Each structure stands twice: as structure tokens, then as C-alpha cells.
Amino acid sequence: MRRKKLVMCESNLSTNHDLSEHEIFSQLQIPPDVPFFVRLDGRRFQAISEKIGVEKPFDEGFAKCLTAAAVAVFQGFQPALVYVASDEINALFLYTAPFRRRIEKIDSIIAGFASSAFSLSVLEIFKKNLAVAFDSRIVVSSSENIPEYLSWRQLEAWRNHNNAYAYWLLRKRGRKPSKAAEMLRGLKTEELHELLFRHGINLAQTPAWQRRGILIYRKPYQKHVGKQVVTRKRIQENWDLPLFSSKEGQALIQRVLEWAKPNKGG
Numbered sequence: 001m002r003r004k005k006l007v008m009c010e011s012n013l014s015t016n017h018d019l020s021e022h023e024i025f026s027q028l029q030i031p032p033d034v035p036f037f038v039r040l041d042g043r044r045f046q047a048i049s050e051k052i053g054v055e056k057p058f059d060e061g062f063a064k065c066l067t068a069a070a071v072a073v074f075q076g077f078q079p080a081l082v083y084v085a086s087d088e089i090n091a092l093f094l095y096t097a098p099f100r101r102r103i104e105k106i107d108s109i110i111a112g113f114a115s116s117a118f119s120l121s122v123l124e125i126f127k128k129n130l131a132v133a134f135d136s137r138i139v140v141s142s143s144e145n146i147p148e149y150l151s152w153r154q155l156e157a158w159r160n161h162n163n164a165y166a167y168w169l170l171r172k173r174g175r176k177p178s179k180a181a182e183m184l185r186g187l188k189t190e191e192l193h194e195l196l197f198r199h200g201i202n203l204a205q206t207p208a209w210q211r212r213g214i215l216i217y218r219k220p221y222q223k224h225v226g227k228q229v230v231t232r233k234r235i236q237e238n239w240d241l242p243l244f245s246s247k248e249g250q251a252l253i254q255r256v257l258e259w260a261k262p263n264k265g266g
Contacts, residue, residue, distance in 0.1 A: 030101040035094045035141045037149060038079075038106060040114050040134040042066075042087035052126040056171070057164035058210045065121035067237060069134075070216050072117035073110060074235060080260035083150055085157035085213030089114060089134070092146065095262050103138060111136035147253050151244040157213045159189075162203055166192045169199055212241040217256040233259065 030036050042048070054062045063084075070082040070089045080094040091110070099105035111134045119132045141149055163184065170180035184192070193203055203211070218233040242248040 026102070026104055028103045030097065030103060030106075030138065030140065032101070035092065035143055035146065036097070037139040037141060038091045038093070038110055038136055039139055040073075040089040040091070040111055040136050042118075043133040043135055045087040048122075048130060048132060051130060052122060052128045054126075057168040058161075058207075061125045063209060063214065065118050065125060067214055067216070068121040069114045069118040070214075071235060071237070073114050074216050076113055077110060080217070081256050082216040083153060083213055084216070085153055086160045088153070090150075090153055092141075094143070094146070094257065095260060106138065107136040146257070147244060147250055150253060151249075154212055154241075154244050158211055161206070161211050162189060162192045165196055165201060165203060165206070169196060169201065207239075208241060209239040212243065214239050215241055215252075215256070218259055220259055 049056075049059070049062060052062075066084050066087070066089065070084045070091075073079070073089065073091050074082050077091070077093075077098045078096055079091040081092050083090040083092075097106075099109070114134045115132055118134070119130060122132065123129055139149065166184050166187070167180050170183060171177065175183065187195070196203055215238045217236055217238070219236040220231050220233050222229050223232045224230075238252075242252060244250070244253060
């Protein structure tokens with residue numbers, strides 16, 4: 001009797017319609033030739049930083065974990081560049097794009113890829129075995145707006161940098177989290193600077209990667225192959241960035257985008 005029921009169930013399954021038609025977003029795509037960023041944000045990174053015992057307000061080891069995840073995304077999916085700031089990773093797809101530009105695939109797989117790479121780095125650097133997750137969103141752009149987007153994210157990193165230093169100054173001086181947040185609410189950048197300067201902290205002299213983030217890209221170099229000199233590209237981690245809104249920063253972005261062009265110089 002049991003075998004008969006199983007056979008009937010299998011028979012019923014074989015007559016069902018193809019349920020893939022209910023995957024209503026699976027074929028949603030970014031339009032062809034449209035540049036876009038994939039922005040990955042760390043989920044509950046404040047709690048994770050407490051668990052692994054990072055230095056406050058910024059920890060170089062934690063930044064290395066973020067950068068390792070960004071490099072993994074770079075190697076795995078070949079974006080034009082990846083920008084790391086605060087707890088987020090921004091990957092620009094300009095000349096090529098994975099998964100036939102399918103949004104569900106891009107969001108889910110790249111977020112999962114970054115999450116696993118970050119978790120492995122936490123294990124290696126902090127000796128902590130944690131499950132870490134990133135969420136993912138797509139931000140469509142244009143070739144002209146790429147510098148503007150990067151400047152926007154860098155400005156947000158600068159604001160987070162200032163607030164983090166001020167918050168942890170108050171916390172280390174005995175203020176409870178809610179009290180520290182209340183004391184800082186509504187303060188302007190100049191007021192944060194003044195607060196910190198009175199306690200010997202000059203925000204303009206903190207490490208550049210804390211203020212301006214980290215940029216990952218491929219940089220050309222010359223290599224001897226037999227009797228020939230050929231151009232190859234290697235991954236570069238730039239921890240000493242200029243302001244993207246400056247002439248120097250704009251020039252750097254343009255060079256990086258030029259280096260990212262496919263089939264150029266080997």
C-alpha cells in the first residue's frame with residue numbers, strides 16, 4: 001500500500017507545471033551597457049566588532065578583513081574597481097558584468113561571496129569563528145556619475161569617521177552609550193572637531209584609510225618574458241587615498257577606469 005502511494009505521488013509531480021514561472025524576479029536585469037555599483041553593507045557589524053574585540057573607534061585588522069572580502073569580490077567577479085569605507089564595500093561594474101546582469105543572481109551571490117571571505121579573514125586574523133553576513137543592493141550609474149558616487153561614499157565615510165571618534169571618546173570617558181549618543185546629537189562637524197581637539201585628537205591627522213577609505217584596482221606593470229617586455233596588471237590596495245572630489249582624486253579615478261578596460265596592455 002505504501003509503495004502504491006509513493007508511485008501515485010511521483011505521478012502527480014510529473015504532471016505539474018514548470019514552477020519556475022513563479023520566480024517572478026529571476027529574470028530581472030540591469031539594462032545593457034549601464035554601469036552600476038553593487039553596494040554591500042555589513043549586517044550587525046557593531047555587535048560583531050564587540051565579539052571579536054576590535055580596537056575602537058577603528059581597527060586595522062578589521063579593515064584588513066573588509067579589504068580581503070573586497071579583494072575576493074574583485075578576483076571573483078572582475079569589477080572595474082572596489083571601494084571600501086566604514087563597513088561597506090562598493091564594487092563598480094563598468095565594462096563587464098556577471099550573470100548576464102540578472103539582479104537576483106548579482107545581489108545574492110556577491111553578498112554570499114563577500115560574507116564567506118570576510119568570515120574566513122576574521123578567523124585568520126582574530127581567531128574567531130563567526131557567521132558574518134552582508135546585504136547587497138544595486139545602484140545604477142553612468143560613466144559621468146562614477147566620480148560623484150565615489151565622492152558621496154567617501155564623504156559618508158568622513159562623517160562616520162568623525163562621529164565614531166567623538167562617540168568613543170565619550171564612551172572611554174565613562175559615558176553610557178545612550179548618553180554619548182545624546183551628547184553628540186545635532187553637533188556640526190566643526191563642533192565635533194573642537195570637542196576632539198580639546199582632548200588631543202586632530203581628525204585631520206588620523207590615518208588616511210580611516211578618513212577616506214581604501215580603493216582596490218588593477219595597476220599595470222612591466223614584465224620581462226623572454227626577450228620581450230610585456231604589460232601585465234596586478235591588484236593594488238590603495239590605503240592612502242586623496243579626496244575623490246579633488247583634482248588628484250579625479251585623476252586617480254580616471255586612471256583606474258582606464259586601467260580597467262579589457263584587453264588593454266595584456
